[in-house]
Amino acid sequence: MILEAHGLRVELPRGWSGRIFARDDGIATLHAGSFPVSLHDGDFGEHSTALMPDGGSFFALTEYRPGGGLEPGVGLFAPNGPPRQLDPSRFSVRGLAHPRPGQLGTQHFFTAHGRPLCLYVVISGGRMGRRSQLAALDHVLGTVQIAQRT
Numbered sequence: 575m576i577l578e579a580h581g582l583r584v585e586l587p588r589g590w591s592g593r594i595f596a597r598d599d600g601i602a603t604l605h606a607g608s609f610p611v612s613l614h615d616g617d618f619g620e621h622s623t624a625l626m627p628d629g630g631s632f633f634a635l636t637e638y639r640p641g642g643g644l645e646p647g648v649g650l651f652a653p654n655g656p657p658r659q660l661d662p663s664r665f666s667v668r669g670l671a672h673p674r675p676g677q678l679g680t681q682h683f684f685t686a687h688g689r690p691l692c693l694y695v696v697i698s699g700g701r702m703g704r705r706s707q708l709a710a711l712d713h714v715l716g717t718v719q720i721a722q723r724t
Contacts, residue, residue: 640690651683
């Protein structure tokens with residue numbers, strides 16, 4: 575399934591769900607998960623990750639509005655583009671926006687085409703299943719396209 579809106583595009587494999595939405599100010603967010611994601615959720619998927627099953631994977635790609643000291647390509651947003659391969663050692667409980675038992679998360683801030691964004695990833699379940707979860711996430715993240723804001 576291909577999702578495309580607000581200058582974001584992703585190809586989701588069978589069994590995954592997702593949505594792309596924008597707030598009133600046009601700032602875009604993409605949610606995707608290996609389970610049904612909530613249609614009514616915040617930028618970092620608080621409701622979706624609360625419903626995430628054991629062995630589930632979720633990611634949010636959330637755009638930020640420049641200004642007030644936030645400058646694309648500078649500081650926290652200096653990296654150019656999202657990671658295409660997730661580093662398993664970067665996942666921890668401290669990486670979660672909403673800590674829950676059995677979940678680990680990571681965040682990566684970057685700029686793509688002048689758009690400051692955060693990639694937030696959550697996985698759940700035991701250590702044995704993480705390799706396949708990360709491989710699936712890497713595959714999906716490899717399909718993400720971010721267009722310049724028009």
